[in-house]
Amino acid sequence: MSDTSPAIVPQRAVRRIPRLALWLFGLAYVLPGMVGREPWKGGEIEAFGMMLALAEGQTGFWQLQHWGLGADLQALLPYWIGAGAIMLKPEWMSAALAARLPFTALLGLTLWLTWRASYHLAREPQAQPVAFAFGGEASPKDYACVLADASLLALIASLGLARLSHEAGVWLVQLAGVSLVYAGLAAQPRRPRLAALWVPVGALGLTLSGAPSFAVMLCGLAALLRYLEPPAPESTSNHHGTPQALFLCACAALCAAVASELSLWQWRLELPPATWAHWRDMGRLLIWFTWPVWPLVLWTLWRWRSHWLRQRVSRHLGLPLGLVLLVVLTAFSTPAPQRTLLLALPALATLGAFALPTLRRSMAALIDWFTLLFFSGCALIIWVMWVAMQTGWPPTPARNVRRLVPEFEAVWQTPALWVAALATLAWLGLVFWRVGRHPPVLWKSLVLPAGGAALCWTLLMTLWLPLLDHALSYAPWARKVRAVMQTHSAQPPRCVWSLNLQAGQMIAFHYHAGLSLHTVPAKPKEAGPVCEWALAAPSDTPPPQLASLPGQGAWQRVQTVRRPGDKNERLVLYHRPTP
Numbered sequence: 376m377s378d379t380s381p382a383i384v385p386q387r388a389v390r391r392i393p394r395l396a397l398w399l400f401g402l403a404y405v406l407p408g409m410v411g412r413e414p415w416k417g418g419e420i421e422a423f424g425m426m427l428a429l430a431e432g433q434t435g436f437w438q439l440q441h442w443g444l445g446a447d448l449q450a451l452l453p454y455w456i457g458a459g460a461i462m463l464k465p466e467w468m469s470a471a472l473a474a475r476l477p478f479t480a481l482l483g484l485t486l487w488l489t490w491r492a493s494y495h496l497a498r499e500p501q502a503q504p505v506a507f508a509f510g511g512e513a514s515p516k517d518y519a520c521v522l523a524d525a526s527l528l529a530l531i532a533s534l535g536l537a538r539l540s541h542e543a544g545v546w547l548v549q550l551a552g553v554s555l556v557y558a559g560l561a562a563q564p565r566r567p568r569l570a571a572l573w574v575p576v577g578a579l580g581l582t583l584s585g586a587p588s589f590a591v592m593l594c595g596l597a598a599l600l601r602y603l604e605p606p607a608p609e610s611t612s613n614h615h616g617t618p619q620a621l622f623l624c625a626c627a628a629l630c631a632a633v634a635s636e637l638s639l640w641q642w643r644l645e646l647p648p649a650t651w652a653h654w655r656d657m658g659r660l661l662i663w664f665t666w667p668v669w670p671l672v673l674w675t676l677w678r679w680r681s682h683w684l685r686q687r688v689s690r691h692l693g694l695p696l697g698l699v700l701l702v703v704l705t706a707f708s709t710p711a712p713q714r715t716l717l718l719a720l721p722a723l724a725t726l727g728a729f730a731l732p733t734l735r736r737s738m739a740a741l742i743d744w745f746t747l748l749f750f751s752g753c754a755l756i757i758w759v760m761w762v763a764m765q766t767g768w769p770p771t772p773a774r775n776v777r778r779l780v781p782e783f784e785a786v787w788q789t790p791a792l793w794v795a796a797l798a799t800l801a802w803l804g805l806v807f808w809r810v811g812r813h814p815p816v817l818w819k820s821l822v823l824p825a826g827g828a829a830l831c832w833t834l835l836m837t838l839w840l841p842l843l844d845h846a847l848s849y850a851p852w853a854r855k856v857r858a859v860m861q862t863h864s865a866q867p868p869r870c871v872w873s874l875n876l877q878a879g880q881m882i883a884f885h886y887h888a889g890l891s892l893h894t895v896p897a898k899p900k901e902a903g904p905v906c907e908w909a910l911a912a913p914s915d916t917p918p919p920q921l922a923s924l925p926g927q928g929a930w931q932r933v934q935t936v937r938r939p940g941d942k943n944e945r946l947v948l949y950h951r952p953t954p
Contacts, residue, residue, distance in 0.1 A: 379505065379681070380501070380502070380503060380504055380505050381678045381679060381681075381732075381733045382502075382503075382504035382505065382732035382733060383504060383505050383732070384504040384512065384513040384518060384732050384817065385507075385511055385512065385513060386511055386512065386513050386514065386517070387815070388513065388521075388815050388816055388817055389513040389514070389517040389518050389520070389521040389816070389817060390521070390816050391517065391520050391521055391524060392524045392818060397524065397527070400531075400825075400826075400829065401483065401486055401527070401531075402483075403798070403829055403833065404531050404828075404829045404832065404833075405479060405482050405483050405486070406479070407541075407794075407832060407833045407836035407837065408537075408538075408541035408832065408835075408836040409475050409476075409478070409479040409482075409541055410472060410475075411791075411836075411840060412836075412840055412843070412844050412848070413471060413844055413848040413849075413850045413887070414471050414543070414848065414883075414886075415542065415843075415847040415848050416847055416848065416849055416879050416883075417879065418542070418544050418545075418546075418714075419542040419543060419544050420848075420849060420879040420882055420883060421442075421878050421879050421882065422453060422454070422457070422543060422544040422545060423457065423470075423471060423474055423543060423882065423886075424441070424442050424878065424879070424881075424882030424885075424886070425439055425441065425442070425454045425457075426453075426454050426457030426458045426460075426461060426474050426543075427458075427461065427470055427474075427882070427885075427886060428441040428442065429454055429455070429457075429458035430457075430458040430459075430461035430462050430470070436455075437451070437637070439451065439454055442878045442881050442882055449585050449587075449638070449639045449640070449641040450545045450548075450583065450584045450585030450639075451583050451584075451637070451639075452548055452580060452583035452584045453543075453544065453545045453547075453548045453584050453585075456477045456478070456548070457474040457477070457478075457543060458474075459477075460473045460474050460476055460477050461473050461474050470886070471886075474543050475543040478542075478543040478544075478547050478548075481547050481548060481550075481551040482540050482541070482547065482551075484551055484554070484555075485530075485540070485547075485550055485551050485554045485721065486527055486530065486531070488551075488554035488555055488557070488558040488721070489526055489527060489530050489554060489557075489558075489721040489724055489725070490523045490524070490526065490527045491523070491558045491561070491562065492526075492554070492557045492558040492560075492561040492562075492695075492721065492725060493519075493522055493523040493525075493526035493527075493561075493724070493725045493728055494519045494520060494522070494523035495519075495558070495561040495562045495565055495566070496561045496690065496691040496694065496695070496725060497518060497519035497522040497523065497691065497728075497729075498515060498516075498519045498565065499564075499689070499690050499691045501682060501689035501690065501691060502689070502691035502729070503515055503518065504518060504732060521816070521817050521818060522728045522729065522731070522732075522817065523728075524818050525727075525728040525731055525817060525818040525821050526724040526725050526727070526728040527724070528818060528821035528822065528824070528825035529668050529671070529723075529724040529727040529728055529821055529824075529825070530720055530721060530724035531825040531828055531829060532667055532668065532821060532824035532825040532827075532828045533664075533665060533666070533667075533668055533720050533723070533724070533828075534663060534664060534665075534666050534667075534828065535663070535664035535665060535713065535716060535717060535720065536717070536720055537828065537832050539713065539714060539717050540717070541836075545584050545585050546714040546717055548580060548584040549580075549581055549584050549585070549586050549589075549714075549717075549718060550717055550718060550720075550721075551577075551580065552577045552578070552580035552581040552584060552586075552590075553577065553581065553593070553698075553718045553721065554577070554721050555573050555574075555576060555577030555580065556573070556574050556577035556578055556581070556590075556593060556594075556597075557577075557694075557695075557698060557721055557722060558573055559571075559572070559573030559574035559577060560574060560597050560601075560694055561694060563601070563619055564690075567619070570619075571622065574594070574597075574622075574623065574626055575626045575629060578590045578593070578594055578626050578627075578629070578630050579629070579630065579633060581593070581630070582630040582633050582634050582639065583633070583637075583639070585639070585641075587630055587631070587633075587634035587639050587640060588640070589701075589705060589718075590627075590630040591627045591630050591631050591634075592701060592705075593698070593701065594623050594624070594626045594627035594630065595623075595624070595627050596697055596698075596701055597623045597694075597697075598619075598620040598621075598623035598624045598627070599620070600688075600690075600693050600694060600697055601616040601619045601620045601623060602616050602617060602620040603616075603688075604616050604688075604690055604693070645708055645709075645710075646708065647707045647708055657706075657707060657712065660712060660713065660716070661703070661716070664713065664716050665716070665719075665720070665723055667742065667746070667824050668720075668723045668724060668726075668727040669723070669727075670742075671726070671727035671728075671730040671731075671734075672699075672723055672726045672727050672730070674730040674733070674734065674738070675692075675726050675727065675729045675730040675733075676692075676696075676726075678730070678733040679692055679729060679733075683696065691729070692726070692729070694722075695722035695723070695725045695726050696722075696726065698719065698722040699719045699722045699723055699726070702715060702716065702718045702719035702722075703716070703719060706719075727821075728821075731817045731818065731820060731821070732817060734820060739819075739820040742820050742823075742824065743809060743820065743823055746823040746824045746827055747806060747823055747827075749827065750802075750823070750824075750826075750827025750828070750830060750831055751802075751806075751827075753827075753831045754799060754802065754827075754830055754831060754834055757831065757834040757835065757838055757839060758795075758799075758834070758838070759772060760772050760776070760838075760839070761795075761838040761839065763776065764776055764785040764842065765785050765787065776842070779846075780842060780845055780846050780939075780940045781939065781940065781942065782845075782851070782939040782940065783841075783842060783845045783846075783939070783940065785841070785842075786841040788837075788840075788841070791837035791838065791840065792837070792838070794833065794837045795833065795834050795837040795838050798829075798830050798833040798834065798837075799830065799834070801826075801830075802826060802827070802830045805822060805823065805826045806823070808822075809822055809823055845939060845940050846940040846941070847940075848883075849879065849880060849882075849883030849884075849887065849938070850883065850887045851938075851939040851940070852883065852936070852938040852939060852944075853883045853884045853886075853887035853888040853890075854887060854888060855936060855939065856884065856888060856890075856910070856936050856946070856948065857888040857889070857890065859933065859934055859936060859948060860908060860948070863933055863934075863950060864907070864950065864952075866907075868890060868907070868908050869891065869904075869906065869907070870890075870891040870892070870893055870904050870906040870908070871884070871890045871891065871892050871893070871906055871908040871909065871910055872892075872893055872894075872895060872906050872908070872909035872910070872921075872924055873892045873893065873894050873895070873909075873910055874895055874909060874910065874911035874912065874918050874920055874921070875911060875912040875918070876892075876910060876911075876912065876946070880946070884910070892910075893906065895920045895923075895924065896923075896924075904925070905925050905926040906924070906926070907926075907950060907951050907952060908948070908949070908950055908951075909921060909924070909930065909948075909949040909950075909951075910946050910947070910948060910949075911946065911947050911949065912946065912947070913935060913945055913946065913947050914947070917930060917932065917949070921949065926951060928951045928952060929951065930949045930950070930951045931949065931950050931951065932947060932948075932949055933948040933949060933950045934947075934948050935947050935948075936948055
């Protein structure tokens with residue numbers, strides 16, 4: 376099978392995106408969703424609670440145990456980062472915003488590292504386009520820069536990146552760690568000293584963020600691929616990659632040693648169930664999570680098939696393809712496949728970018744028209760729903776909002792409206808530019824997918840942010856519980872007993888309502904604080920643990936408090952006056 380490059384690219388097709396425009400576009404994607412909101416229920420509020428406990432000195436630096444969390448979260452680095460930001464924050468800044476700032480930087484770092492990895496892989500000799508007989512082909516540097524620009528657009532366009540990458544949690548540190556290892560491996564032949572720094576740092580970051588097994592497997596896979604790579608044309612040795620492979624094996628051993636020393640090992644992989652429903656759900660997840668990159672990846676594998684269907688795979692395809700396969704196989708065997716698939720997006724973006732030099736005009740037009748209709752329709756729906764929330768018209772969307780999100784009151788936010796309007800105008804300008812006359816450039820087919828994804832995410836994080844905060848955060852619920860306490864008793868609540876509350880609920884009541892929560896002691900009448908309030912999961916009869924709590928007097932059921940925005944989530948508030 377011939378290994379001739381299928382890319383035929385003239386110099387005029389490798390005009391780069393203006394650097395200022397690329398930086399502004401990246402900021403427009405990174406910042407929305409990182410500021411102006413509360414921690415959302417689920418993994419984010421639990422991660423924030425551990426950061427807050429560490430910053431307040433309520434848990435140890437090496438043994439994180441608080442809010443009933445810690446035993447199953449063998450991760451340290453994400454909580455260290457968030458706690459450090461909280462401790463260094465100024466007085467006017469909230470702890471939630473301070474904890475999210477370093478994770479904002481990690482998302483920006485991930486975008487930049489994806490660009491660097493794609494650039495170095497595109498500089499590989501096997502990745503270069505065909506040389507013309509009379510010259511005029513794309514220069515290697517310009518070609519690599521344009522494909523790197525395209526990979527950045529492909530990463531931003533991925534639907535699965537939006538929410539998970541804008542939450543302060545373990546998975547974002549893991550994503551940055553994988554990106555650092557990926558960029559280091561891509562730069563290894565050209566920049567060995569840089570790779571010698573990036574690869575171990577990224578692998579240790581994975582180890583300290585709850586993924587030591589994946590870090591060891593990634594370094595081992597990279598060592599194998601490096602050893603099997605074909606020698607460079609000018610090389611006289613058949614084992615040119617042996618030193619780098621040994622270095623990667625040493626990185627794997629270092630990660631294993633650190634995980635063993637800090638007791639970070641926790642095996643989460645399990646055989647997937649052999650049921651049609653499981654594989655169907657995984658297939659659907661792969662399709663929407665990696666959209667619109669996966670069709671481009673399939674096209675890349677087909678057009679560049681002569682470079683990977685052989686004994687020694689070309690490096691610009693073997694490295695990202697190996698990383699993607701490792702992540703996908705791991706995702707099939709973990710209880711949280713979405714967060715695991717997040718780690719494959721940088722490599723998928725690189726593979727998708729290599730489809731552009733061989734993309735047919737009909738396929739490019741199909742991508743453009745589908746993207747234009749899809750994201751324009753999504754933006755229109757977001758605007759119509761916002762108008763309905765503010766004015767009550769159209770009546771059907773307004774009625775649906777009241778039904779799905781009870782107790783929500785629309786809030787007028789002028790700055791958010793300006794940002795949403797500017798983003799919409801920028802989208803219209805991008806559409807007019809794309810359909811107009813302009814020189815052919817490789818990255819043009821990914822402009823609308825990336826711009827549409829950034830537009831819809833910006834609109835959601837501006838026009839819909841009050842609605843999403845009301846539905847996804849515990850803040851309204853915590854303030855509602857405190858208001859009930861203040862109505863029932865003139866004395867401010869000193870402490871509150873927690874009976875069968877989830878960790879995220881306890882964290883929210885502590886942070887948003889300023890309550891000091893204590894879990895029920897294991898032994899009856901065990902010495903502890905005398906609290907006049909108790910929060911318990913709903914039940915037909917009062918929990919029997921109430922009678923064993925320190926103090927005197929009978930507990931009285933005050934009220935069942937439902938969480939605003941969720942009819943099924945509620946807690947029962949009990950009160951016992953103290954003398």
